[in-house]
Amino acid sequence: MQTLASPSLGSGFPAEPIIAHILSQSGVQRVPSPKLTLFMVRDFLPQELCAAMIARIDAQRRPSTISDSNGDAAFRTSETCDLDRFDPEVAEVEARIHRFCGIDPAHGEPLQGQRYAVGQEFKAHTDYFEPSGVDFQRYCGVAGNRTWTVMLYLNEPEAGGATRFKAIDKIVQPETGKLLAWNNKRPDGSCNPSTIHHGMKVRAGTKYVLTKWFRERPWGW
Numbered sequence: 001m002q003t004l005a006s007p008s009l010g011s012g013f014p015a016e017p018i019i020a021h022i023l024s025q026s027g028v029q030r031v032p033s034p035k036l037t038l039f040m041v042r043d044f045l046p047q048e049l050c051a052a053m054i055a056r057i058d059a060q061r062r063p064s065t066i067s068d069s070n071g072d073a074a075f076r077t078s079e080t081c082d083l084d085r086f087d088p089e090v091a092e093v094e095a096r097i098h099r100f101c102g103i104d105p106a107h108g109e110p111l112q113g114q115r116y117a118v119g120q121e122f123k124a125h126t127d128y129f130e131p132s133g134v135d136f137q138r139y140c141g142v143a144g145n146r147t148w149t150v151m152l153y154l155n156e157p158e159a160g161g162a163t164r165f166k167a168i169d170k171i172v173q174p175e176t177g178k179l180l181a182w183n184n185k186r187p188d189g190s191c192n193p194s195t196i197h198h199g200m201k202v203r204a205g206t207k208y209v210l211t212k213w214f215r216e217r218p219w220g221w
């Protein structure tokens with residue numbers, strides 16, 4: 001599944017080299033939609049690495065935050081963990097993500113973990129920052145907007161916790177080690193509202209995911 005070399009195909013925009021690189025690998029499924037470029041890979045991350053990331057998230061979690069708050073305190077009720085890129089197992093996960101998508105690691109935000117207990121969710125949102133939003137300069141002034149999202153499910157909660165892509169009516173079930181990757185931009189570089197997605201409520205058990213976002217310009221580590 002993994003290629004050996006880590007290619008550097010830019011920021012993720014334009015998307016064509018990334019898409020071609022992703023499609024050159026085995027085990028990749030493309031969700032058929034003219035509105036959204038979304039890929040899925042089952043069993044992307046080995047079980048041991050999933051468990052190692054869960055342990056770190058449990059140990060270091062803090063309440064999740066949102067930008068451009070709409071005043072709904074229940075919009076994102078999960079917890080978040082900033083993973084340490086100097087931790088060898090975190091570095092291994094990041095290297096696998098980079099080899100998979102080919103985006104220049106310099107354009108990546110720090111890898112994050114998200115944890116959802118029963119009843120917690122992340123309501124329908126897009127991962128890019130609204131260019132007209134009050135927080136745009138604050139979040140995007142240096143590195144620019146988000147180009148691609150790579151998300152990984154670390155486990156399978158007993159019930160609930162699917163991710164629903166509303167605009168294309170697609171529901172993805174959490175499965176240990178499953179990867180999702182999507183392009184947040186349209187071909188003209190504008191933000192793609194059809195990327196809207198909802199991390200649905202966990203009904204039983206706990207849900208853990210990783211999120212890796214890439215930016216138009218280097219993150220500036």
Ligand SMILES: O=C(O)CCC(=O)C(=O)O
Nearest residue numbers: 122162163198199209211
């Ligand atoms: O947990 C999910 O299913 C979605 C997570 C998400 O959308 C995010 O962290 O931006």
Ligand SMILES: [Fe+2]
Nearest residue numbers: 125126127197
């Ligand atoms: Fe999201």
